[in-house]
Amino acid sequence: xxxxxxxxxxxxxxxPLIIAGPCSAETEEQVMxxxxxxxxxxxxxxxxxxxxxxxxPGMFEGVGAEGLKWLQRVxxxxxxxxxxxxxxxxxxxxxxxxxxxxxxxxxxTTANPxxxxxxxxxxQGVDVPVLVKNPVNPDVNxxxxxxxxxxxxxxxxxxxxHRGISPLGKSIYRNNPExxxxxxxxxxxxxxxxxxxxxxxxxxxxLLAGIAETAIGLEMEGLMIETHHNPDAAWSDAAQQIxxxxxxxxxxxxxxxxxxxxxxxxxxxxxxxSSIDYIDEQLIDLLSYRMQVVAEIGQYKRQHGxxxxxxxxxxxxxxxxxxxAAGRNLDGEFVTQLFNSIHRESVNRQNLV
Ligand code: PEP
Ligand code: MN
Numbered sequence: 001x002x003x004x005x006x007x008x009x010x011x012x013x014x015x016p017l018i019i020a021g022p023c024s025a026e027t028e029e030q031v032m033x034x035x036x037x038x039x040x041x042x043x044x045x046x047x048x049x050x051x052x053x054x055x056x057p058g059m060f061e062g063v064g065a066e067g068l069k070w071l072q073r074v075x076x077x078x079x080x081x082x083x084x085x086x087x088x089x090x091x092x093x094x095x096x097x098x099x100x101x102x103x104x105x106x107x108x109t110t111a112n113p114x115x116x117x118x119x120x121x122x123x124q125g126v127d128v129p130v131l132v133k134n135p136v137n138p139d140v141n142x143x144x145x146x147x148x149x150x151x152x153x154x155x156x157x158x159x160x161x162h163r164g165i166s167p168l169g170k171s172i173y174r175n176n177p178e179x180x181x182x183x184x185x186x187x188x189x190x191x192x193x194x195x196x197x198x199x200x201x202x203x204x205x206x207l208l209a210g211i212a213e214t215a216i217g218l219e220m221e222g223l224m225i226e227t228h229h230n231p232d233a234a235w236s237d238a239a240q241q242i243x244x245x246x247x248x249x250x251x252x253x254x255x256x257x258x259x260x261x262x263x264x265x266x267x268x269x270x271x272x273x274s275s276i277d278y279i280d281e282q283l284i285d286l287l288s289y290r291m292q293v294v295a296e297i298g299q300y301k302r303q304h305g306x307x308x309x310x311x312x313x314x315x316x317x318x319x320x321x322x323x324x325a326a327g328r329n330l331d332g333e334f335v336t337q338l339f340n341s342i343h344r345e346s347v348n349r350q351n352l353v
Contacts, residue, residue: 009044017222021047023237025067037244068098089122104131111135120153159193164201174203195222245270298350
C-alpha cells in the first residue's frame, strides 16, 4: 500500500483544521495569488476545484487537468497541502499522477454509489486522505456508505464534510444545514474527522460566520471555507467567497487562530482595502467605457459637421451631477472638479477622432 501523507494536519479543539482556497482554479496567477495570501491565515490545506460539477450546463466547468500543475506549484512555493474534488476514476488517476495530497468527493457524487465505487476502485493500493461531503439529500446512510466504500478500498483515514442539503422552495440558506445529519454521522463514526463547509451552506458572505460558529460549537473539527483574492470577480460561487484577510478576521473573532491583535488589525484593514481596490477597478472600467462612448459621439459629430464643445449641454450636466452629489452625501465642489477633469479628457478624445 502506497501511503501518501495519510494523517490530517492540526485538528485539535484549540486548533481546528482549516481548508481554504477558491471555489474554482481559474488561472495560474489567481491560484498562486490566493495561495500566497493564505500562508499567514492558519490554513493548512489549500482547496481549488479543477473539475466543477455545475447544476446547469453552460456555466464555468473548471480548467481541467491543466490546473493540477498550478496546485503542484502551490505546494512547492507555500508548503500548503493541496486538495481538489474528484468525481470519477480519471480524476483520481490525474490527481495521483500530480501528487495532490487530499481528495474530496462532492455532494452530488456522494449521492451516487456507482460513482463512489468507481473512485474507490481507482484508489486501490493507494492510501491518500479523502474527504466525503454529505450527499445533496438528507440520507446519513448514503454518506456513511461512501465512507465505507473508501475504507474497503484501503483508505485508512477518511474524513467527512458537512455542507448542508438542497432546500425545497425558499430558504435563507443555499443549502439547509440540517445539523442533525452531522450529529448522526458523528454518533456512528466518532473516530473519523468531521469538518464543516459553511460556504456552501450559506451561499453568501453574511451568513458564513454564524454557521462556522455553530459548527465549532457542535465540536466539528475544522472548516472548509471558500476564499478568493477578489471574491466578486470569481468565476463560480462569487457571492459566498471571502478574502484571505476576511478569513483571518473570521477565525480570530472565533478565537481559532493565535494571531496577535496587531496581525488581526492589519488583516481587518486589508479587508477594507480590498473593497476599495474593487471599487477603484470598477471606476476605471466605467471611465474606459465612458471614453469609448465619447469617441463614438466624436465620430458622429464630425460626420454631421457639429462642434465638439456644446456649452449648454455641459452646463446642464454639471448642474445635474451637483444635485445628484448633494443627495449622496458628496461634496459638490469635489464632484464638479472631478467632472471638469473627465470633460477635459473627453474633449481631447473627441478632438483626436
Ligand atoms: C465545492 O466544494 O466547490 C463544491 C462543488 O461543493 P459541493 O459538492 O458541496 O456542492
Ligand atoms: Mn463552490
